Amino acid sequence: MTGLPMEFRAEGLPDRVTIYEVGPRDGLQNEKTVVPVETKALLVSRLAAAGLTAVESTSFVHPTWVPQLADAEDLLTRLDRAPGVRYPVLVPNERGLDRAMAHGVTEIAIFGSATETFARRNLNRSLDASIEMFTPVVTRATEAGIRVRAYLSMCFGDPWEGPVPVEQVVRTGVxxxxxxxxxxxxxxxxxxxxxxxxxxxxxxxxxxxxxxxRLAVHFHDTYGQALVNTLAALRAGVTVVDASAGGIGGCPYARSATGNLATEDLVWMLNGLGIATGVDLGALVTTSVWLAGELGRPSPSRVVQALSKEQEPDHAQA
Known part of the structure; x- marks a missing residue:
């Protein structure tokens, strides 16, 4: 094996996809233990060095809610920003924006909900009130030249409300x-x-x-559908896909949410389709193997598991 799939181009797919790496934020926020800030900074640097051009680094959510990312300011002071790489951070409100701006952040993300119940559980306010809260955040950020991305959660189902009508998702997203x-x-x-x-x-x-x-997709692999769902989005013209190195993460507010789509699994599929990403899969796998060691458990990514085994010596033939 060469560590790369055979390449077969398919019609109706983009030539290039931007991978929006969420591991350092969405991945680590779901860990039971707090990862040292030095490890986080090294992770971000290694992901950028592997060719990822958008690495969501941390969150300015209050540490009471996400203690795993309480070191956001400390992390940002340690980052060695590579040219051509974006380092967005998540902010929940104007206070979070103030903290981010104080550290020279040039891109932020806000986190909304497509359902009333999750808005109240996650943001402690109604859906309408949450959008009112985001309004000055987006206005101030854009006036300051800061790019703003919006996450919309529960687009395909809610554990409390059940199926979410497509019209409701579209209306809230707009x-x-x-x-x-x-x-x-x-x-x-x-x-x-x-x-x-x-x-x-x-x-x-x-x-x-x-x-x-204007759209990106963010899939979790709870039912093994993340890759096929990504392919459907690519066929519809989407060219930005969220993924997490090693498949770590989930959602601390939704117990049924398992890991994110693994960046390595995504890159393997895109490589096989001849879609450019600029990502060095070998370097990425090595990084996720290292991260798994830091977290004390194996990576759930199938590609990481397969390629890391290929790198092991064959003792039977030694």
Missing amino acids: RLLDLGCAELSLGDTIGAGTPGHVTTLLTGFAAAGVGPE
Whole structure:
């Protein structure tokens, strides 16, 4: 084996995909133990060195809610920013924006909900009130030249409300974009989506005047659908895909949410389709093997497992 799949181009797919790496934020926030800030800084640097050009580094959510990322300021002072790499951070409100701006952040993300129940559980306010809270955040950020991305969670199902109507997701997503957000990431928080659902949702956004160039997708692999859902999104024209190195992470507010789509699994599929990413898969696998050692458990990524085994010596033939 060479560590690379055979390449077969398919019609109707983009030539290039941007991978929005969420491991340092969305991945580590779900860990039971706090990872040392030195390890986090090294992780971000290694991911950038592997060719990832968007690495979401941390969150300015109050440490009471996400203690794993309480060291956000300390981390940002340690980052060795590589040219051409974006280092966005998540901010929940104006106070979080103030903290981010004090450290020279040039890109932020806000985290909204497509359902009323999750908005109240995650943001402690109604869906309408959460959008009111985001309004000054987006306005101030964009006026300061800071790019804003919006996450929209529970797009494909909610553990408390059940199925979420496509029209409701589209309506809420459009409201977030209308605030001035440059990009909307559609989150399958509990991993319940299927390819037909993905296609229908993206068609709904298109009918509302929102094309795939303003959308990203964020899939969890709870039911093993993350890659096929990604392929459906690519066929609909989406070119930005969220993923987490080694498949770490989930959602601390939704117990049924398992790990994110593994960046390595995504890169393997895209390599096989001849879609450029600029990511060095070998370097990425090595980084996730190292991270698994730091976390004290094996990576859930199938590609990391397979390629790391290939690198092991064959004792039977020694």
